[in-house]
Amino acid sequence: MAYWLFKSEPNAWSWEDQKRKGEAGEEWTGVRNYQARNNMREMKIGDLGFFYHSVKETSVVGVVEVCNTVHPDSTTDDPRWECVDIRAVADIPRPVTLADIKANPRLSDMVLVNNSRLSVQPVSEQEWREICRMGGLKEAPKSA
DNA sequence: GCCAACGTTGGC
DNA sequence: GCCAACGTTGGC
Numbered sequence: 001m002a003y004w005l006f007k008s009e010p011n012a013w014s015w016e017d018q019k020r021k022g023e024a025g026e027e028w029t030g031v032r033n034y035q036a037r038n039n040m041r042e043m044k045i046g047d048l049g050f051f052y053h054s055v056k057e058t059s060v061v062g063v064v065e066v067c068n069t070v071h072p073d074s075t076t077d078d079p080r081w082e083c084v085d086i087r088a089v090a091d092i093p094r095p096v097t098l099a100d101i102k103a104n105p106r107l108s109d110m111v112l113v114n115n116s117r118l119s120v121q122p123v124s125e126q127e128w129r130e131i132c133r134m135g136g137l138k139e140a141p142k143s144a
Numbered sequence: 145g146c147c148a149a150c151g152t153t154g155g156c
Numbered sequence: 157g158c159c160a161a162c163g164t165t166g167g168c
Contacts, residue, residue, distance in 0.1 A: 009166085033151075055166055098167080117150055117165055 003123040004039065004049035005112060006064065006086065015051050015061045018088045025067040025087030028120070029075040036120035040084045041070050049086065050123065050131065052112070058098040060131055063090040093136035106130050 006028060008014070018026065031037055043066045051062035068085035101107045107130060111121040123131075 007166090035151095058167070115150085116167070119165085 002042065002044070002047045003125060003128040004043065004047060004066075005052055005060075005121045005123050006049050007052045007054050007119045007121075009055045010053045010057060011055075015053065015088070015091075018051060018062065018064065018086075021087065023087060025065075025085045027068075027074060027085050028083045029073050031073070031083060031120060032081060033119060034080075035118055037080075037082055039120045039122060040082060042122075043069060043084050045069060048089070048128070050092075050128075051088070057095070059095040060101075060135060061092055061095045062088055063092065063137075065089045090137065094134075096131050096135045100134060101131070104130065104134070 012030075028040070031040065045066055045068065047066040049064045049066065050060045051064050052058075052060050064086040066084050067087045070082045070084050072079065073081040073083045098112070101110060102113055107113065107127055110123070110127055111118055115121070
């Protein structure tokens with residue numbers, strides 16, 4: 001069971017859009033970066049992730065679950081690009097901003113802080129619990 | 145809107 | 157295989 005973080009610019013694909021897809025979830029398309037793709041290759045059904053709004057809000061706003069392992073990205077014919085499917089699991093009661101994360105020494109090793117351009121990134125269990133706590137989630141959501 | 149950081153492309 | 161040029165991302 002691993003933890004991840006998915007970044008999206010809300011103008012392109014927002015947490016609201018993701019929630020609208022409900023239980024069925026949606027393909028996480030559009031990744032054109034090898035490192036991010038390789039992270040998706042590692043994902044298993046039931047892995048949990050944070051949904052992060054980049055650019056405008058710069059905050060963690062939701063929790064998602066991986067509901068389909070990696071497969072070709074339907075938005076391109078280029079066989080190099082693959083993606084997983086994710087579905088919304090829970091709102092973060094109090095969104096955790098990038099400023100909050102940067103201000104927390106326990107999170108100083110987060111990829112989000114040190115490699116801001118990687119759009120799909122791993123999150124350690126400690127980081128996962130800390131952000132859940134900061135966001136007002138009493139306990140980290142369990143996967144179905 | 146600017147710019148730093150990073151990734152990719154392509155000439156040599 | 158190196159590196160300059162270019163494009164994109166994303167924080168501020």
